[in-house]
Amino acid sequence: MSEARQVQDARTAPVLVWNQLKDLTTEELTRWRTDPIKNNRSPEERGINLPMPCGWFVVCYSDELEIGEVKPVNYFERELVVWRGEDGSPRVLDAYCPHLGAHMGYGGKVNGNDLQCPFHSWQWNGDGACVDVPYSKSIPPKMKKPSCERAYHTRETSGFVWMWYHPEGTEPTYEPRTFDEVADPDWSDYEKHEWIVYGPMQTIAENGADTAHFQYIHGVADSPDYDINFDGHCRTAEVYVKMGTPKGIVDGTIAYGVDGPGQPWTRFTGICETLMLAGVTPISKHITHLRFAFTQLKSDRDGESGGLAKAVIKDICKQLDQDKVVWDRQKYIENPPLCQGDGPINDFRNFFRQFYAGEEFDKYRERVAGLTPD
Numbered sequence: 219m220s221e222a223r224q225v226q227d228a229r230t231a232p233v234l235v236w237n238q239l240k241d242l243t244t245e246e247l248t249r250w251r252t253d254p255i256k257n258n259r260s261p262e263e264r265g266i267n268l269p270m271p272c273g274w275f276v277v278c279y280s281d282e283l284e285i286g287e288v289k290p291v292n293y294f295e296r297e298l299v300v301w302r303g304e305d306g307s308p309r310v311l312d313a314y315c316p317h318l319g320a321h322m323g324y325g326g327k328v329n330g331n332d333l334q335c336p337f338h339s340w341q342w343n344g345d346g347a348c349v350d351v352p353y354s355k356s357i358p359p360k361m362k363k364p365s366c367e368r369a370y371h372t373r374e375t376s377g378f379v380w381m382w383y384h385p386e387g388t389e390p391t392y393e394p395r396t397f398d399e400v401a402d403p404d405w406s407d408y409e410k411h412e413w414i415v416y417g418p419m420q421t422i423a424e425n426g427a428d429t430a431h432f433q434y435i436h437g438v439a440d441s442p443d444y445d446i447n448f449d450g451h452c453r454t455a456e457v458y459v460k461m462g463t464p465k466g467i468v469d470g471t472i473a474y475g476v477d478g479p480g481q482p483w484t485r486f487t488g489i490c491e492t493l494m495l496a497g498v499t500p501i502s503k504h505i506t507h508l509r510f511a512f513t514q515l516k517s518d519r520d521g522e523s524g525g526l527a528k529a530v531i532k533d534i535c536k537q538l539d540q541d542k543v544v545w546d547r548q549k550y551i552e553n554p555p556l557c558q559g560d561g562p563i564n565d566f567r568n569f570f571r572q573f574y575a576g577e578e579f580d581k582y583r584e585r586v587a588g589l590t591p592d
C-alpha cells in the first residue's frame with residue numbers, strides 16, 4: 219500500500235443530485251434503490267453493452283441458504299439454481315434441466331448433496347453430472363459427465379456464497395478474500411443494504427478512480443488526493459481523513475480495496491470501526507446488483523458512539539444513492555476527454571480489461587476502434 223495522504227472530509231451538501239432524492243420518504247428511498255426505472259434510453263444508445271467480467275461474484279448471503287434449500291437466481295443473463303447440500307456446501311448450476319428443460323429453481327429438491335429435478339426426478343450433482351434417473355436402468359452417457367458449461371465453482375466466505383463466472387468455463391485464477399471480523403463475536407451482525415443499478419459493472423467500479431466526482435456528487439470539501447495501487451487482480455487505496463463528529467475533529471483512515479471485479483471492501487478506522495463488504499454481481503451486461511454489508515465493533519455500535527456508528531453507515535449508503543442517480547442513465551464514453559484532476563481513469567480501464575474474455579470481449583474490441591490490446 220502506498221503512503222497515504224491527508225485530506226479534509228468536511229461536507230458541503232447539498233449536492234446537485236440530491237434534488238432527485240430529497241423529497242423521498244425513507245420507505246420510498248429504499249424502494250427507489252431496487253425499482254425499475256422509466257424513460258431510459260436503450261443500452262445500445264447509451265453504449266453500455268460492455269462485457270460481463272470474469273471472477274468471483276456474490277450469489278446470495280450465507281444466511282439466505284439453509285441446508286436443503288433451493289433458490290432460483292438470475293445473474294450473468296442466465297437462469298441459475300443454487301442449493302445447499304447436506305454437507306453444508308453451496309452449489310450452483312444452470313437452472314434448466316438438460317433432460318426436457320424444467321427450471322429446477324422452482325420445485326427442485328435437495329437429495330443428499332444433489333439436486334432432484336421436479337419434472338422427472340433426474341438427479342444432478344454440483345459438477346453438473348446426472349447421478350440418477352429413478353425410472354431407468356441407464357443414464358445417457360453424455361449426461362453422466364461433469365459440465366463446466368452448466369456447473370459453476372462455488373465458495374463460501376465472510377457470510378457470502380460466491381460463484382465463479384467465466385464465459386468459457388475457465389478455472390478460477392484467484393480466491394475470494396476472507397475477513398475475520400465477520401466471524402468475530404466482538405463485531406456486529408451484518409446490516410445489509412442493496413441497490414439495482416441500470417449500468418454495467420465497469421462504470422460502477424470506475425467510481426473509485428474518478429477522484430473529481432467526490433467533491434461534486436458526494437459533497438466532499440476537496441477532491442481526495444490518494445494513490446490507487448493496481449496489483450494483479452486487486453486494487454487498493456488508503457486515505458487519511460479528518461472527520462467532523464459530535465466530539466470534534468477526529469483523525470480517521472479509510473482503506474479500500476477490490477478483489478477481482480466483484481468483491482469491494484472498505485475499512486474505516488479511527489472514527490468508528492466499520493468494515494463494509496460489498497458484493498457486485500452482473501444481472502446482465504447493463505444491469506448490476508449491489509449489496510453492501512456492514513459490520514461494526516459492537517463496543518462502538520452499542521456504546522456511547524452508537525449514533526455515530528449509524529451515521530457512518532447512513533452516509534455511505536447516501537453516497538451510493540448519489541452515484542446511482544448518475545449511473546442509471548449514464549452513457550459510456552470510450553476515450554473520454556480527461557483533464558488534470560480527473561484521476562487515473564484510463565489506468566483503471568486498462569486494469570479492468572484483464573477481467574474480460576470470450577466472444578463478448580471480441581465483439582467489444584471490434585466495436586471500439588483504438589482499444590488497447592492486452
Ligand code: FES
Nearest residue numbers: 315317318335338
Ligand atoms: S426435465 Fe428435468 S428430469 Fe425431465
Ligand SMILES: [Fe+2]
Nearest residue numbers: 425431537541
Ligand atoms: Fe461515488
